[in-house]
Amino acid sequence: MKLSRLRMLFFLHLQHLPMPSRKWRPLYCKLGGVNILDYKNTFIGENVTFDTNYPYDITIEKGVRLTAGCRIVTHFMESSDGKYSRGKVYIGENAYLG
Numbered sequence: 001m002k003l004s005r006l007r008m009l010f011f012l013h014l015q016h017l018p019m020p021s022r023k024w025r026p027l028y029c030k031l032g033g034v035n036i037l038d039y040k041n042t043f044i045g046e047n048v049t050f051d052t053n054y055p056y057d058i059t060i061e062k063g064v065r066l067t068a069g070c071r072i073v074t075h076f077m078e079s080s081d082g083k084y085s086r087g088k089v090y091i092g093e094n095a096y097l098g
Contacts, residue, residue, distance in 0.1 A: 008033040012052055021045050026060075038062035051075065057088045064091050067098035 011032030015025050025048075026039035033055035036042055043065040050058060050072050057074040066072075075086045091097065 007031075008055055009052055012050055012055060015044070016047070018046075029055075035059040043067075045070075048072075054086065057086070058091075059089070060091045061093040061095070063094040065096045065098075066091075067096075070097050 009032075011028045012034075015028040015032065019025055019028075022043050023040050025044045026036050026042040029044060029050060030036040030039050032050070034050055035056065035058060037060065041062050042060060045066060045068040047068050048066045048070045051074045054074040058072055060066075072089055072091075074089055075084050077084050
């Protein structure tokens with residue numbers, strides 16, 4: 001396992017600790033590889049889970065609010081052939097996911 005992957009996993013798991021949901025939690029997610037354009041104006045609530053395989057495929061714009069229990073994934077395993085489908089996630093400005 002590469003050191004950069006360990007770093008991303010560390011910060012993505014660190015963001016589950018109790019901390020302010022505005023500024024600090026988005027900062028740790030950004031350090032974990034998620035593309036957050038303005039982490040100071042983004043709200044990420046408790047128990048929000050990001051895809052740890054491809055966090056760099058997730059883009060979050062300014063003013064987004066992700067509330068408790070959201071799961072953002074970028075890959076899915078097809079049951080018919082067992083292959084992974086992969087895509088990018090883009091959450092636009094001032095979006096609210098809850």
